[in-house]
Amino acid sequence: MGNYNPKFEHKLEQYSLLEKAYQNGYLSDRDFSLLLQNFLISPGGYVMDTGSNENANSAVVLRLFDRIKEHPLLWKWFFMVA
Numbered sequence: 001m002g003n004y005n006p007k008f009e010h011k012l013e014q015y016s017l018l019e020k021a022y023q024n025g026y027l028s029d030r031d032f033s034l035l036l037q038n039f040l041i042s043p044g045g046y047v048m049d050t051g052s053n054e055n056a057n058s059a060v061v062l063r064l065f066d067r068i069k070e071h072p073l074l075w076k077w078f079f080m081v082a
Contacts, residue, residue: 014038033057040064 017035021027027035033053040060041047047059068075 036060 014035017027017031017038020031021035030053033056037056037060040063047063048055051059
């Protein structure tokens with residue numbers, strides 16, 4: 001494990017989930033949640049100490065909302081998809 005790189009593992013999971021979405025045309029709720037967490041949480045970062053995937057979703061969306069409140073125009077211009 002001397003060559004362990006959390007950034008590589010993080011990207012690998014993202015690409016795997018994106019490939020699944022591309023091939024299947026859909027993602028399960030859990031896969032969608034994991035993909036967004038991978039996009040929004042830096043490698044090696046965390047949003048809470050313990051809890052379930054649902055707790056992580058809640059923590060991520062609350063932190064994201066705080067960022068959106070700080071920069072609403074950037075969010076609108078670059079991140080809204082519909």
